[in-house]
Amino acid sequence: MPDFEKKEILFRRTLELAKNGWGNTHPNPMVGAIIEEGGEVVSEGHHKRAGSPHAEVAAISNLGRSPIEGASMFVSLEPCSTHGRTPPCVDAILKSGIKNVFIGCLDPNPEHAGRGIKILEEAGISVHLGSKEIQAQATRLNFVFNHNMLKNCPLIALKMAVTKNGMVAEIQGVPSRITEAEARANMMHWRRFFPAICVGAGTVLSDDPSLTARFTAETWCPLRIIVDSNLVTLGSLVPDRVIYTDEFADRTIILTTSHGLSRQDRVSRAKELGVRLVKVAEDETGRAKPDALRSALNQFEMNAVYCEGGPTLARSLLNTGNVDYLFKYRSPKVFDHEQALSGPDFDDFLIKVPITESLGEDHLTHGFL
Template sequence: MSKTFSSADEEHMRAALALAEDGLGRVAPNPSVGCIITDRNGVVVGRGATRPGGRPHAETEALAMAGGKAGFGTAYVTLEPCSHHGKTPPCCDALIAAGVARVVIACEDPDPRVNGKGIAALRAAGITVETGLLEEEALELNEGFILKVERGRPLVTLKMATSLDARIATHSGQSKWITGPIAREATHRLRAASDAIMVGVNTVLADDPELTCRIPGMEDRSPLRIIVDSRLRLPLTARVVVGAREVPTWIICAAGGQNRDRMAVIQQQGIELIEIPADNSGLPEIAAVLSELGRRGITRLMVEGGSHLFASLLRADLVDRIVWYRAPVIIGGDGLPVFQPLGVDSLDLAPRFERRHVEAVGEDLVETYYRSQR
């Protein structure tokens, strides 16, 4: 950390990061940003975060709270202030107009419309700008937005709930419930921080899930639901179909060869159909799926099943994180594995991840893995 940053600077930036984190899952296609403003004496006079839907921006919210007290003060922002005209004026212009003397930025914005231009505008106005405070935390928080900008796809997190021996169901198909209620509640919190949940049609056929956030007080945080259903086998009685007018739902199917009458009936339920060219196995090509989701503004995608979808993402090297809930139970080799075959011939070719976190959740264990950088 630069010597120019004080303990108070770090405290304010951590508060800004906490504000940004709370917005995850609600601000796509924009990044989730937090902003703290202090007056000339270092007293906090404004707090703001990107609002649902991506507008207003965090700086605008914080300045509105600060009123006229921001003059000669400091703004702490988790991502470089925007410098382009969109649905709202540039945030760097708002900070300049407010008369702040100093802006501390956690990380720069890779969006080509910004990418250093916000910092340059602030400095040109005579404002002291310092960058890099808690940069790694800020980059991790907005990794989904950054991936969308740089690679055109969302951050992909596999969420798995298995036995100790990585089984998601018994040989008879029973899967409810392998993990306990505390782990299941944690899953709902993960959903709330995601832009979308994606599952394969077999998961819907087997479990008939709602794929919503059902924590009291957070029901409005349910993300978009996406079902990969190459041949439109999803029954109209499925919960995700019945509730499609309350929670936005997309179905991704293979392009060409679909029954147009069947497609029309599904669309009449309030579901959007997305046709993606098929791969050699007849399934929607997974890289093209993610590219289309990125084009539509999805930045954070949680994949909850099933084993075929997990395997296709791993084979394509498109998994960024794994959140693995494991129950203290063993099902055995005749149970359904969490992954279908990957075709790995050599350990050098096996997907590798780094374990970042391990925590007990009731009787279960949750392990968090990130894509290995080696």
């Protein structure tokens, strides 16, 4: 049996393997698995996408033979014990003959947690959980999946980049560079993770964003959700926005209200562009209700969204308790123009068990609220 240091290394490798499924496994978790024989890793596997073999099955299949006596499996998440799109992974482990299983963390679903372990142990397999540190890392990796299981609803994440003095634009209505290259690359990394991205009408008008994740070998487009209560982004004097005309236009959806839908000229323009309009509940002022976003995610069968809205949308979501997870990027810059636009007061929102990262001269703090 591997010693503690060796086990930690193998567990960390399962987490690295799990990340190969980054953004592709929703609504399933990211999972990595390793088969170890005599101190050597002989096979690896990870869950690539929903409907494909799970990590444990992939590792067994990739081995191409039966594991030798005494072989061990390391897996980042408790093997599933119920039938879904694929058979239970505990069955595959039992059939493989593996007698030692090391698990990074428990299944977050209260109805399933520990069930896979019990099945394995009752079959005579030795099961071990990772250290507290490994359990914490393995659990945090799948924070979206965990939220879905525990809360039975989609996760809403908010991303905001602010200057040292809390500003989000040097001049209101004009695009401003707040963070530098390393932080912006990190934002792309997170865009690639989420199945949907959301902004408000103000961001569409001022920034004309593409809302895609752009990399050297790939341009990834999640479902793009625009909150535009009055369809101002489709006004006759507004030039065509990128998100309504690019190659991914069919992945753009506008959440609007009865007020917006009463503007026939704007509705007609949406039809001409092929942009889908979805009516949502409105408040007494005629604006889309903050909880309309979560309702829309359920309608679109999306388990999470990455909100990059401006301060208006951000405040609306924060002040009504509709933000589950916060990404706060902070720049050392100071915007002191008289028309500078301030962001939300984040001091009122405590991040639980925050993760902090230095990204060049910028800093990121993220975690559950």
